[in-house]
């Protein structure tokens with residue numbers, strides 16, 4: 001089905017539960033979806049109930065929009081996202097962000113679990129910029145001019161003013177917050193040690209399999225983005241041990257208290 005039609009279906013379903021008053025969007029990554037449970041007055045729209053909408057089948061990911069209130073503001077959350085490695089063309093990964101844009105969302109927090117290249121497991125890393133090594137781009141294909149231009153500028157994808165303010169808020173709250181460059185690989189394999197050495201040379205601080213398509217879609221349609229990576233493991237080859245998805249979700253669970261405090265701050269005082 002054509003993108004515009006799928007977005008229309010999604011917007012209609014979300015308006016029915018009052019999501020059109022949301023100016024704030026959240027995309028919650030691997031093991032981080034529990035934040036949605038902290039919203040008040042929650043309403044749910046399953047991705048599977050929206051005609052044409054993809055669903056995520058990854059362990060640790062729910063597959064629904066959660067709409068609720070926090071600090072007196074309406075928030076629309078993607079609890080679980082779709083990944084390029086699940087077989088979707090990246091254009092489909094833009095659907096959630098574009099749906100939020102149509103609802104009136106102005107600021108978007110994108111979160112993920114990532115492997116650390118320059119930071120150890122447990123670090124919360126504010127994304128300053130990204131490197132797209134996924135091999136493709138969500139804007140390939142016909143340009144949907146109602147969202148943005150054919151050749152969008154990506155020089156401030158992760159909004160500089162919001163980053164500056166968030167670093168101040170985190171420091172005032174005693175939440176350690178690193179900052180660095182996120183590099184996207186397609187997955188689903190974790191990287192080889194040689195690929196991680198390459199990523200380091202390229203200037204990456206963390207590596208993962210998501211976020212970049214959504215951030216590009218947001219930049220295209222003028223939604224301001226804040227990105228947070230939770231470093232769940234040392235990237236391949238840094239420690240002499242294999243990587244596993246169980247390790248990733250466990251590390252995410254361990255960091256959930258700090259993560260929740262930081263996201264609360266973002267929703268109540270940054271956004």
Ligand code: HPA
Pocket residue numbers: 113114115116190191207208209232233234235236243248
């Ligand atoms: N590599 C890629 N994606 C990831 C990793 C990793 O080491 N950890 C969590 N997501």
